[in-house]
């Protein structure tokens with residue numbers, strides 16, 4: 001009851017509407033989740049259609065929408081929805097519908113596990129529809145091949161020691177998935193220590209090189225290197241080879257966490273934290289920093305490109321997930 005009271009308090013005062021059935025969403029027997037469609041509905045009212053969809057912000061969405069007042073006077077749009085109806089607009093954005101069915105099924109199981117594990121009493125929604133959780137594109141994003149993979153795995157989640165596994169995925173691990181503890185400093189998990197991955201070698205970001213104007217690097221770090229940069233070196237690698245930090249030497253030397261290095265220079269340019277080598281090239285009129293790296297994304301958990309090629313080689317969804325999350329099992333259904 002305490003949890004329910006906190007939930008109602010969390011809705012805030014003032015004019016609030018809650019969809020019928022919205023108070024049952026944390027029942028573990030249901031497969032329903034609440035998805036935040038818009039953090040601020042800006043006065044737009046969803047248009048509900050007879051086919052179970054509704055229109056909002058120029059797109060069609062699924063589920064039962066409700067607007068919820070927040071303490072700061074905004075209205076959030078939240079839809080209560082069967083998790084698989086939601087996954088229809090998630091899986092095609094994470095794995096190309098042209099990829100082998102087993103890789104789409106593995107993605108569906110992981111995305112379902114993630115969403116159901118996010119159910120919470122502490123907010124009026126469980127997952128956001130943007131990249132902060134999983135990007136949900138609504139009805140327009142759906143694809144028959146992805147829907148078939150969702151239907152084929154209905155009710156199945158990834159389990160460890162009798163409960164839902166903590167699941168993560170990223171585009172390409174670069175040849176070795178990352179240890180969750182080394183990556184985020186979180187509690188070690190036996191199935192997220194990292195595995196050598198031979199499957200993603202053909203992926204576009206398996207190895208990459210980029211160059212950045214030195215001025216841009218100095219704009220980010222120059223105050224800590226004395227305004228110049230003569231050399232840069234990835235340092236303190238973990239077991240997978242990913243460095244913990246990048247040492248930048250100019251008039252002064254500083255070591256910055258590799259995650260900060262990536263964030264400051266842009267995640268599209270520095271495509272992962274697996275920075276393999278750095279070289280300052282001052283031979284040109286416009287000096288630059290040359291970067292070589294492996295993989296795209298954080299590298300923890302499922303390697304999406306690896307799953308694609310593993311499936312092409314004949315692996316099932318269960319075999320793919322057992323490889324990337326050793327010691328877990330697919331259950332349910």
Ligand SMILES: [Zn+2]
Pocket residue numbers: 172173174175176177197199200303305306
């Ligand atoms: Zn990989």
